[in-house]
Amino acid sequence: MSRFYYYLILVNMVANIIACVPAILLHYHKEGTVTSMLLAVILGTALVTIFTRFFNTFPERTLPELLQKTTTKWFYLPFVFFLAVMWFIAGLITMVTFTFLLNRFLSPEMPIIQISLMIILSAIFGCLMKTDRVLYTIEIILLITFPLILFIFYKAYSSNNLEWDYVKEAVLYVNQLPNLHSFSACFFLFLGAANLLIFNRFFAKKQTFGWKQVILIAVISISTLFTSYFIPIGFNGFENIDELVYPWISTSDSLRMEFFIIERVLYMFLLFYLGIAFLSILIHWHVSFEFLKFVFNLDEIKFKGKAIGKFIPIPFFIIISLFFVYQLNEYELFRYTSYFYNSLIIIFPMMTMLLFFIKRRMKYIEQTNQK
Amino acid sequence: MSKQIKNNLSVVLLLLTFILLTGCEFKDIDKDVFVAMIAVDKSDEAGKSYKITLKLYEPTSSFKQMPEPTYSYITESGETISEAVRLLESYSDKKLEFGHSKLIVIGEDLIKEDKSKEILDFFLRRPDIQMISWMAVGRPSAEEIIRLVPQGETAAYPELFNYFDDNGTESQYIITTYLFDFRRNMKSAGVDPILPIIEINHEESHFEINKSIVFRDKKEPYELNSLDTSLFNILSNSTDNADFYIKEDEHYLIVKIDSVKAKKKVQVQNNSNLKLDIEINLSGYIAESKKQLVNKQLPYYNKLFKKEAEKQFNDFFSKMIKGGYDPLGLELDYKSQTFHNRQMSNEEWEEALENAQINIIINPGLKSTGVIQ
Amino acid sequence: MSSLETVKWINEQFKKTNELTQKTLKYEDKHILLFYIKSLIDQELLQKLIIKPFFEMATENQFKLYMQALPQFQEGKSTEQIQLEVMNGNVIIVIQNEIYLLDLKLSNNDQVNSTSVETTIHGSQLGLSDNLMTNINVIRSNYHKPSLCVEYLVKGEINQHKVAIIYDNEKVKNDVLDTIRKRLQNVDKQVITSTTQLNNFLNDKRLSLFPRMIMTERPDRLVYNIAGGKVILVVDGNPQALATPAVFFDFMTTMEDNYHTLLISTFLRVLRYIGLFISLLLPALYVGITSFAPEVFRTELALTIAGSRVGVPFSSFIEVLFMLFFMELLLEASIRLPKAVSATATTVGGLILGTAVTEASLASNIMVIIVSAVAISTFVIPVNEMAFSIRIVRLFFIVITSVFGLAGLTLSFYVLIMYLVRLDSFGEPYLQLYISPKNKSKSEEQI
Structure with missing residues (x-):
């Protein structure tokens, strides 16, 4: 696969360390999180494989285009709009979470609206770019931030204060039945591949997606899940771990760089994770924008000869995001996020069925064309 | 062209409003x-x-x-x-x-x-x-x-x-x-x-x-006390330095340890009997002596050192266990190897720990008598 | 039109100036008429090539054949062409009712200059000259391939300057070439005097911040760029050439990168990128940390900064702008000043002002260190135009940081990256990593 494909998957996985995923996992630390994680790795990798294989057979085609060919208008227009909303919410969750984080830890005096506004504006600036340019941006920002994030993880793993006995204690809760909320939170990590719905436009050449790639994705996901769940336990203990609102912030604050000009890892973590979170918002909202463009045919809307269609969703994005930033508190954010994740584990298996349907239809269309 | 300038002007204006917006947080x-x-x-x-x-x-x-x-x-x-x-x-x-x-x-x-x-x-x-x-x-x-x-x-x-x-x-x-x-x-x-x-x-x-x-x-x-504190530090591997005083058979030695490695293991036998295996590797050299030392005799000094260290660690553990304190995390060690639904309750654990069999092995490693013999 | 009429017409055109010299040579039965502008032609050559043979040749026919054999020979076709060629330093010869043109241009500017902006330790120290022909000569003698093409254009409605487009026919991307031709066609300026001016005219966005064409005075860089499939533009009378499409990384490479061993050039590159980051981010970082998040730095450093700011009357934002303003003034002044004075100006500005400012506690010690570090690291950026862009972006960063704090700085840095990625340089993405062979581009990086 092209390296850009892995960026999509990686960003989605890594970005969720900062979002509610670890908090949800740790909340159910005594109710079957470990088995949920294992189950999610198996099912998630399967889902990634199905999605990727599907889009590999239709290079340069996006889902809306395929739907347009194979289904009727009254089905695909509402459906794509629904997808746009889903992707908007996915970006929104990351945005609200990070706004809260910045407000709490970096600039408590700054109004929360101002913080969120700057994230929203910069993300929207990026969303309007062409798909290939979005991917180039992802690559460059990842190149800058990811080594430092890896360094922080290395720092965590090599720290003397990481108590492996707590980790072992947590692992021993493996003899429980999986739990729905933990499962859906883990499952969300794999949905990076679903961004292919739009980003497939970029992948022009036929790609190979064999066992090697599947194993690579499984390995990446396992290590991400392991890090995001067990490292906070190693630093903060097993019992009462659920009282931490931001487990990874507390964990990164437990690290210390003795010799660097920034002593508290927390700030490095926050600022560099801002990059990853930003990318996650950028990807989700770009997909959402493209869906909206398709549904409302925004490219056609012109004002005085200038195509202004693509600017129409911007005020809606801003206003809705600001509304949620203003309204939600941490608890509600946590709860609604969990609901959102839960809804995804119903939607995506259904989507795979849709994909099979499209594939059969496309085959049929091709056959009739040949005749 | 003029439209473009207009656009750019609006961006500048937007920025200016942002600047006016703030100021209160600037400190x-x-x-x-x-x-x-x-x-x-x-x-x-x-x-x-x-x-x-x-x-x-x-x-x-x-x-x-x-x-x-x-x-x-x-x-x-x-x-x-x-x-x-x-x-x-x-x-x-x-x-x-x-x-x-x-x-x-x-x-x-x-x-x-x-x-x-x-x-x-x-x-x-x-x-x-x-x-x-x-x-x-x-x-x-x-x-x-x-x-x-x-x-x-x-x-x-x-x-x-x-x-x-x-x-x-x-x-x-x-x-x-x-x-x-x-x-x-x-x-x-x-x-x-x-x-x-x-x-x-x-x-x-x-x-x-x-x-x-x-x-x-x-x-x-x-x-x-300070002795117990240093023993705790050795047992939790958080120090590499230690001193031991050995006073026996008219020998009065001070042993300087520069490398410490402690392993502790809790073993459960027939459900309630605990066995603590403590293995400590201590290596270092002799820092001070009242008598002249002979290099050849290092094994003997090691034996003396082993005996003394075993006594000290035994004292430490019995004090801790009798008092019911567990700074070393023996209980955690136990928990990290037993499924949560098969663990004993707190009272059972406390009782079991009190009756635990403690097995301390010291591996002394005195490598030298210092610069002089 | 007969030659007599033409002669008349030419005389008419130049009536207002007394520059045009008309000379009639008559000897035995030979008779020719010469027109030329005295200040444009090489008089010695005229004497050697025309006047002396004229008196030695036996017949007029022989002389005519001799003229046709000269390498400078050109036939006069239309009156407009003749007029133009006279302005370019040709001599008009009327012989037997026919009009010949001989290029006897005197060029005093065909000396190759030594490089002054892009100096390197290794490699050639010679740059381009002010003369277009010499420049093309230099390029051709460094790039021995028959596929090297040169196209000439005349631009500038009033001053009629010559512009050359140079490219390798086999390597150049045709759509890039077409855009350049089209854009050049659209340039309808009255006066064109320099390459950099052309750069601005070719750019379709007026308010663009980053250079889309790389300006260079080094022939080796030009050759390198031609080999990389780029198009070179040279304007007569300018010792600089433009290479395009140029992407961001082109502005961060020097020719010397290829002359060093891998380890050294990697080290130098890393150094250069660190310099870029420092000059971009350091002042904004100072504002962000001192004013928004003093707990980020380790305690000792935070205390030092806090201590050094004791008694400074401005807030950090004003302090940074104040010092940067003087630094920019200093930079600007040292370009304009004569070389002999500029050293003094730098000393007065840099050393005396710096010390005095801290003595008077108008700025903190740390601020002076930051400003000088920023100034030095700006010089590390190899291409001058990029350094100018960075200086402006830096100001944006300071303003944004003073409003949005450290997170704002981080985000605006990402926005800058997106802005660069979004830019096009004649169809090429401006900022893009070249890793996979699939996307291999003919950029400088790749060769």
Whole structure:
């Protein structure tokens, strides 16, 4: 696969360390999180494989285009709009979470609206770019931030204060039945591949997606899940771990760089994770924008000869995001996020069925064309 | 072209409005005053439980011109810690900045009152307090500890930090406990948190840190003397240095250990019988002797050393187990190898630990008699 | 039109100036008429090539054949062409009712200059000259391939300057070439005097911040760029050439990168990128940390900064702008000043002002260190135009940081990256990593 494909998957996985995923996992630390994680790795990798294989057979085609060919208008227009909303919410969750984080830890005096506004504006600036340019941006920002994030993880793993006995204690809760909320939170990590719905436009050449790639994705996901769940336990203990609102912030604050000009890892973590979170918002909202463009045919809307269609969703994005930033508190954010994740584990298996349907239809269309 | 200029102008205008929007959050660094240490004591005033003392860095324009450190102190009592801190904020013309505070000292009187969880809550809840602050117990009071500026202290880095920092002294008697560490062990069962005790040597006005104190739920905190503190440090692998005194058969030796490796293992036999396997590798050299030593005799010295060390560690374990304290995390070790639904209850565990069979193996490794024989 | 009429017409055209010299040579039965502008032609050559043979040749026919054999020979076709060629330093010869043109241009500017902006330790120290022909000569003698193409255009309605487009026929991307031709066609300026001016005219966005064409005076860089499939533009009378499409990384490479061993050039590159980051981010970082998040730095450093700011009357934002303003003034002044004075100006500005400012506590010590570090690291950026862009972006960053704090700085840095990625340089993405062979581009990086 092209390296850009892995960026999509990686960003989605890594970005969720900062979002509610670890908090949800740790909340159910005594109710079957470990088995949920294992189950999610198996099912998630399967889902990634199905999605990727599907889009590999239709290079340069996006889902809306395929739907347009194979289904009727009254089905695909509402459906794509629904997808746009889903992707908007996915970006929104990351945005609200990070706004809260910045407000709490970096600039408590700054109004929360101002913080969120700057994230929203910069993300929207990026969303309007062409798909290939979005991917180039992802690559460059990842190149800058990811080594430092890896360094922080290395720092965590090599720290003397990481108590492996707590980790072992947590692992021993493996003899429980999986739990729905933990499962859906883990499952969300794999949905990076679903961004292919739009980003497939970029992948022009036929790609190979064999066992090697599947194993690579499984390995990446396992290590991400392991890090995001067990490292906070190693630093903060097993019992009462659920009282931490931001487990990874507390964990990164437990690290210390003795010799660097920034002593508290927390700030490095926050600022560099801002990059990853930003990318996650950028990807989700770009997909959402493209869906909206398709549904409302925004490219056609012109004002005085200038195509202004693509600017129409911007005020809606801003206003809705600001509304949620203003309204939600941490608890509600946590709860609604969990609901959102839960809804995804119903939607995506259904989507795979849709994909099979499209594939059969496309085959049929091709056959009739040949005749 | 003019449209483009219009667009750009609107961007500039937008930026300008943003600039006007703010201004209230803009605060310069010289309007902040940094807290160096926080001391929490029992208040003498009636109706108030806490007395908070803050040690503040006094900014100087150049540390070269002012090599002597200058600090200021503010103290206030309150029913809760945050009440006291709120009052303290009105005592300073600048904004109190807790983000640089590196040490939290709790007064000895307060320790006895079992209020650690309450105190901890305040420090954990505030986002600006470092989770990597060191925790310690101050004797006789926390306030006295932070008010002492020993001679020869350099500006901007209080001497007290050097004790806990890995860069300064690496004494075997000093226990380093971070705030997150303390919280972790406090909140989850398995390890009893331990804090160092800071004392003041009044005649020479310097600190003495060689004792420690172990906390356990619903129990009086237990104080470890300096020998036990160093043994704890060896057992938890947090030091590489140790001294042992051997006095036997007219030999009087001091053994200097420079490499320590301790392994502990809890084994459960027939459900309730515990067996503790402790294996400690100690290697080093002989640092001092009253008699002349012979290189050839090193195995013999090793034997002497092994006997002495075994005795000391045995004493340590029996003290801990009899008192029911577990700073080494034996219970956690047990929990990390048993499924949660098959674990014994707390009472069963305590009973089992009391009857545990302790098996200590010392692997002495005296490599040399020093530079001379 | 007969030659007589033409002669008349030419005389008419130049009536207002007394520059045009008309000379009639008559000897035995030979008769020719010469027109030329005295200041444009090489008089010695005229004497050697025309006047002397004229008196030695036996017949007029022989002389005519001799003329046709000269390498400078050109036939005069239209009156407009003749007029133009006269302005370019040709001599008009009327012989037997026919009009010949001989290029006897005197060029005093065909000396190759030594490089002054892009100096390197290794490699050639010679740059281009002010003369277009010499420049093409230099390029051709460094790039021996028959596929090297040169196209000439005349631009500038009033001053009629010559512009050359140079490219390798086999390597150039045709759509890039077409855009350049089209854009050049659209340039309808009255006067064109320099390459950089052309750069601005070719750019379709007026308010673009980053250079889309790389300006260079080094022939080796030009050759390198031609080999990389780029198009070179040279304007007569300019010792600089333009290479395009240029992407961001082109502006961060020097020719010397290829002359060093891998380790050294990697080290130098890393150094250069660190310099870029420092000059971009350091002042904004200072504002962000001192004013929004003083707890980020380790305690000792925070105390030092806080201490050094004691008594400074401005807030950090104003302080940074104040010092940067003087630094920019200093930079600007040292370009304009004569070389002899500029050293003094730098000393007065840099050393004396810096010390005095801290003495008077108008700025903190740390601020002076930051400003000088920023100034030095700006010089590390190899291409001058990029350094100018960075200086402006830096100001944006300071403003944004003083509003949005450290997170704002981080985000605006990402926005800058997106802005760069979004830009096009004649169809090429401006900022893009070249890793996979699939996307291999003919950029400088790749060769």
